Amino acid sequence: MPDHRVAIVAGARTPFVKAGQAFAPLGPLALAKHAVRGLLDRHDVDPKGIDAMAFGVVVPERGKPNLAREIVLETGLSGGIEAQTVSSYCITGLRTATLIADAIARGRISAGIAGGVEWLSGADPGTFKEPTTGLTMGEHMEITRAEWSIPRARQDEIALASHRHAVAARARLSQEIVPVEGVAQDTGPRPDTSLERLATLKPAFGADGTITAGNASPVTDGASAVLLMSERRAAEEGREPLAFIEAMDYAAIHPNEGLLMAPAITVPRLLERAGLTLADIDLLEIHEAFAAQVLANVAAWERGWKGRPTGPVGWDRVNVNGSSVAVGHPWAATGGRIITTLAYEMKRRDARRGLISICAAGAMAGAMLLTRR
Numbered sequence: 001m002p003d004h005r006v007a008i009v010a011g012a013r014t015p016f017v018k019a020g021q022a023f024a025p026l027g028p029l030a031l032a033k034h035a036v037r038g039l040l041d042r043h044d045v046d047p048k049g050i051d052a053m054a055f056g057v058v059v060p061e062r063g064k065p066n067l068a069r070e071i072v073l074e075t076g077l078s079g080g081i082e083a084q085t086v087s088s089y090c091i092t093g094l095r096t097a098t099l100i101a102d103a104i105a106r107g108r109i110s111a112g113i114a115g116g117v118e119w120l121s122g123a124d125p126g127t128f129k130e131p132t133t134g135l136t137m138g139e140h141m142e143i144t145r146a147e148w149s150i151p152r153a154r155q156d157e158i159a160l161a162s163h164r165h166a167v168a169a170r171a172r173l174s175q176e177i178v179p180v181e182g183v184a185q186d187t188g189p190r191p192d193t194s195l196e197r198l199a200t201l202k203p204a205f206g207a208d209g210t211i212t213a214g215n216a217s218p219v220t221d222g223a224s225a226v227l228l229m230s231e232r233r234a235a236e237e238g239r240e241p242l243a244f245i246e247a248m249d250y251a252a253i254h255p256n257e258g259l260l261m262a263p264a265i266t267v268p269r270l271l272e273r274a275g276l277t278l279a280d281i282d283l284l285e286i287h288e289a290f291a292a293q294v295l296a297n298v299a300a301w302e303r304g305w306k307g308r309p310t311g312p313v314g315w316d317r318v319n320v321n322g323s324s325v326a327v328g329h330p331w332a333a334t335g336g337r338i339i340t341t342l343a344y345e346m347k348r349r350d351a352r353r354g355l356i357s358i359c360a361a362g363a364m365a366g367a368m369l370l371t372r373r
Contacts, residue, residue, distance in 0.1 A: 004110075005231040006101040007241035008370065011340025012039035012178050013224035016186045016328035019120040023181065023221040028061040029070055031180070032117040035223035035333075036075045038178030039113065045227060047076050049237075051109035053083040054099040055225075056092030056116035056332035059123045060085075067117070086332075090289065091358050091366035092116050093224065093335015094248065098368075100228050101245045110233040115225035116332030123219075130361060133255055137289065137361055138205040138216060140259035145210060145292040147258070148299055152210035156198040158291035159215040159325045161315075166322025167191045172348070173321060176340050188218055189326040215291040220328030224336030242343035243354065243370040247274055253306075255363040260293045262365030263357045264300035268307025270355075270367045277311040282351035284317050285338045287358040288324040297357065321345060334358065339368070346372050 014034050017023045023031060032055060040047060055068035064070050068083035088095045093116040100112035120127075128136050145155075166173075166189035177185060193214070203209035204216065234241050251265035258264075263286075271277060278284070278301070286294050301310040321341050324334060335358060342354045354370040 003105050004107055006104045006245040007229050007231050007234045008243050008245065008339065008343045009227045009229050009234055009239050009241060010039060010043040011176055011224065011226045011336065011343065012042055013176055013333065013337055013340065014180045014222050015177055015183045016188060016220050016222035016330060017183060018187055018328065019219040019221050021187065022183050023119065024121040026119065027122065028057050028067060028117045028119045029064060029074070031119060031221065031223040032067065032071050032115070033075050034178055034180045035115060035117065035225040036071055036113060039225045039227055042178065043227065048078055049111055050077055050081055050113055052100060052103060052112040053081055054086055054096035054114050055083070056086040056088070056096045058087050058089055058092060058118060058331045059120065059127055088360065089362050089364065090287065090331050090334060090360035091364060092332035093339070094358055094366040094368055097226060097228065097335065097339055098248055104228060104230050111229045113225055113227055115223065115336045117223035118330030118332050119221050120219045120330060121221050130255060130259060136205070137259060138211055140255065141290045141292055142205045142209045142211055144258040144261060144296050148296040150292045150295045154295060155210060155215040155291035156195055158294055159198055160193060160195055162288060162319060162322045162326040163190050163193045165320055166326040169321035173341065176344065186327050188328045189322060211290055211292055215325060217289055217324040217329035220330045222328060222330035222333045224333040224340060226336050226339050242347045243372050246369040246371045248366065248368045250364070250366045252362065252364040257363070259361065259363050260289055260359040261296060261300060262363055263297045263359050263367065264306035266365045266367035267301055267357050268310050270369055271310055272308055274369055278313055279311050281353050281355045282317060282349070283320060283342060283345060283354040284313065285323065285342045285354065285356045286318055287334060287338060288319070289329065289359055291325060293359055297359065342370060346370060
């Protein structure tokens, strides 16, 4: 970001709720409005000071092709705010943050909102299949899991850690969550789960598989929003940045190489450009589409499958507040959730660097480096 440093000032989101439950009557626009309005109200943001909005959704709401513009018009924001809607599968939230960050960095705007929403309660079964292959993400991940020899027991360990961390973080995460329809916290994290319980679950994608409902992210409804400003604008408003967006990277591979394996390119490349290794990262957020995907991505980084070896992953620094297996994964909203949770945790710890890795359908991926110095 060579021109204007981009500050993450605040973030807010709805609770993440299993599809078909409490948020089933709402829809994408309603959930998105809760997240954006919550961000503005909770952080005393003057709507007149917002210059632009980029908001994402993978499964669109009928009759609202530019959902971002509808959010602007229905949340009390200025009618003059430029808004665009983005769709890039699970990296949609990172893409919207990149659009706003780029505009701030180049001086076109000084403040903007990035976010995403998914209402998977309204998705049809075909939504969960990869268009070019006809396989679901889970079926693709079973192929990759076998190729990378990822054991079931290790997947369940990752899932258990996600739940335990998310349950322990409930009080901390409450500052990010705007209650909706009487729901004030994520419904996915389970305080009663255990390796023994996880081991009893049957494979979800074939009898000889190892991916289960317990070590995969659930189908979820939710929305998130992030407020970005130039460093100067934040100082003028007396706002202390949570962190700064230092760099980002995006990549894709052919699905035949592994539908969720493109992080093998983004993370090593981003680290190389920054002159860092994983040992220099204080907090690492790896999106958990599946526990097996996390383990395959980490193996690829450490072995140097698509780039320079990154050095070993320190698991005590990974997903310290839980991630998608426990919290849930409303596709376009996940990027905003992860940016927000990481930025707040970096402030709490005064951590110097945080790294985000998100895989996506279409065999794509995004990575983002946050700093506090």
